[in-house]
Amino acid sequence: MQNGTITVVHAFDILGDPVRRRILELLADGEQTSGAITDVIRAEFAISQPAVSQHLRVLRDSGFATVRAEGARRFYTVEPAPLREIDTWLDRFRGSWEHRLDALSTELARGRRTRPAGGPPPTQE
Amino acid sequence: MQNGTITVVHAFDILGDPVRRRILELLADGEQTSGAITDVIRAEFAISQPAVSQHLRVLRDSGFATVRAEGARRFYTVEPAPLREIDTWLDRFRGSWEHRLDALSTELARGRRTRPAGGPPPTQE
């Protein structure tokens, strides 16, 4: 990183990896155990169990997923916040492909983030 | 890469780099010359002119930006397609943060891509 010492991990850094993207896709269908995820990923990417576990750790550490323990099992759930962050980042480009939408629906689409009342302004970086 | 030989570059791979994200942000305001971009990036990230040029090349090669030559100048423009691809990928997660929207506005927001009638299910990867 060219910035200094602190490693500020942006949401995009996490999604840069295809395995992690695939894991999130799996979690989009609802919570999954580490084992279930590992089975699918191992089949699709031919990597080891530790490799998958490491990706799960990254997803945990970066807030993209949360875990719930149940006995020896670990149930992973996708966490929307960082994904929303990505969505928010995309807002500045939406104008270039939403021309065909009328003002109302655009407003509504944007309304997702632009809450009715107060709150901090959208984070910039 | 764990997949084989072919290097399928996903849109997210490009956005993993903070410099490239920043360049795209600059382009969101309209086309910019290589020089203008370089000035800003050099100031913000303290990297060399070639480094910026290399990032511009990546953005070109991956379809995130297009160039128009005018004399010795190169005007860069952001290309929406790959960004839309990201937006589309996010669709599968939107349900987790759009609960508070009423059905209509959700429908409109989704309507961007999800055509009124039949068609193939959302692309999987």
Added chain:
DNA sequence: CCGATATATCAGCCTTTACTTATATAAGTG
């Protein structure tokens, strides 16, 4: 208790990638 199952961590390797310096190419300018 003991082996099996479920999951995580650690250390080291190896590839990828973003950087630097040097240089090339082309276009403006006097």
Added chain:
DNA sequence: CACTTATATAAGTAAAGGCTGATATATCGG
């Protein structure tokens, strides 16, 4: 033309990050 400006390419280096194999830590089931 020569000089400078605008931008790109090339070669080499260094750091980041993802992988493997080994191993640790629980929990489960007899």
